[in-house]
Amino acid sequence: MTKPPAAVSVRDLRKSYGKLNALDGVSFDIERGETFALLGPNGAGKSTAIEILEGYRDRTSGEATVLGTDPGRGGLAWKAQLGIVLQSTGESGNVTVHEQLTHFAGFYPNPRPVDEVIASVGLEAKERTLIRKLSGGQRRRVDVALGIIGNPTLLFLDEPTTGFDPESRRQFWELIRSLKDEGTTILLTTHYLDEAANLGDRAGIIAGGRLIDIGTIDAIGGADARVPLVRWVDRGVRREQRTAEPATLVAALVRDNGGVELDGLEVVRPSLEDIYLELVAAYEHPAPERVEGPERVEGPAASTSSATDLSKENAR
């Protein structure tokens, strides 16, 4: 069976603002039904990439296809298949939540029922409230509701849960999972790495306009980056060691300690956030190149195993 065409396909995408290369040759695919998290520090180029894919921004060069169409040339029928939640809250109007959603539903050929959308973002109690009287987090939920009212095939979520309290964030995750279960393709940017880990099938990490890693959430950073860390306190001194066999190490340490429990013992498996921070730091502060001879210089250990995976993925 042939694979259906990707929902989003980007090849060597570049965007320059004057001398600044905000996107410096980025390539990736997002499969239909997939949730893809685009991660990266402030100014990395995420919003630029998303806005190009949404058809809001021209690219300098490279190829982009979104739902089979060049986003620079997408017409109304193409736009109606997209759901867009922009980074900043735009809704501060003098209309109620229900009125605003009803108004927007009218723009789409196949909208979701307004009441259902209001319930899914947890705004039932506020549906007759003027949007300008909502809290910041509640307005953000209106943004999300407006993004999904048109029953999109592809949903762009640019930092959707900024300003949400923890409970609302969990509710939002449930909503995204249900959209995903219905087959919606989702492109998410977020600075909350737990959000990316919980929702994403795959992630791409972008820094300085370049994709520095891409892969399934479990594979980002490569296997080495996931080696557990054993921490303990030895006579008041904090110690830690990375090992693929933490139980064996702990058993040996306890034995050496005369069979007595170790102070402050913990076995930590690096989270996506730990791995992300390491990858970005390694990109921003690369280890100095090795110099042969007596003056040999070695930089701090940096995980670069992902670079190989990346070139494979980019070559697809």
Ligand SMILES: Nc1ncnc2c1ncn2[C@@H]1O[C@H](COP(=O)(O)OP(=O)(O)OP(=O)(O)O)[C@@H](O)[C@H]1O
């Ligand atoms: N209209 C513009 N004109 C000039 N430079 C721009 C413009 N838009 C973005 N930039 C620059 O391009 C780079 C990438 O910006 P972008 O907004 O895509 O980053 P981002 O990854 O979305 O960041 P954040 O996480 O802060 O939202 C930044 O250096 C930014 O200052």
